[in-house]
Amino acid sequence: MNVYAVVLAAVSSFLLGGLWYSPALFGRAWNRENGGEVPQGHPAKVFGISFLFSLVAAFAFAWFLGPAPELRKALLCGAVVGLGMVAASFGINYQFAQRSGKLWAIDGGYHTAQFVLFGLILGLWH
Template sequence: MEVNFLALVVAALSTLVVGFIWYNPKVFGTAWMNAAGLTEEKLKGANMAVIYGLAVLFAFFMAFILQFLVIHQWGALAATGGDSDKVSPVYEAYMAEYGTAFRTFKHGALHGFMTGLLFTFPLIAINSMFERKSWKFIFINAGYWLVNLTIMGGIICAWI
């Protein structure tokens, strides 16, 4: 199997689209600012090109790992030692039969959702509780990543 870098880039860029909507003042932006203790004044003066650039880079890292969670065929390759040039005929037969099984947006979205709910939400909650952030703050940020990972998983899994 080969890594589909275009799918990973599109998945990473989708986080910006969701972010523009999610953190819009008419959606959760104002509530998030209040829960985070931020003001318009505190947000001014940042280098947004660096912030957005790093946000996409980090989202790409997440997409890269997410592909191994949402595409089951990576597990079959890993079981052979991970080198697609040195696989057995059994692997070739498996891929011929099941190479596109469970490769849908819906299936990838399910695994992305599970990753968001069972990995990312606890991670954000733990850090935020120690930072003495409110549950409102936790749910806004964790909800953002839950939606993102669901969409990212769908994009990655469906893009054959």
């Protein structure tokens, strides 16, 4: 496993999330769909724990792919994991929580893009 690629994947996920949930993309819609309230918490704690989760996800995905995945397979696996596992699992929770389909699309879309990005990095950098 290329540890540097895994760390880069985690960093890229973190940066993607910053853009994805910013007002430039889906931040306003996400906020509306969550009832208009921005969750509270100490920024260092929120960002630090979020980065650790990104790192765990990148390591798990790299382990899942194996040491030298071909790019096409890594991208396809990223789409399957992001949409077919993570977003689908969110969909179950969101139905029981009575959350909107728009919120599911924003959050599920982010995680699908996240794992495809993981696949891109891990498929290119062995």
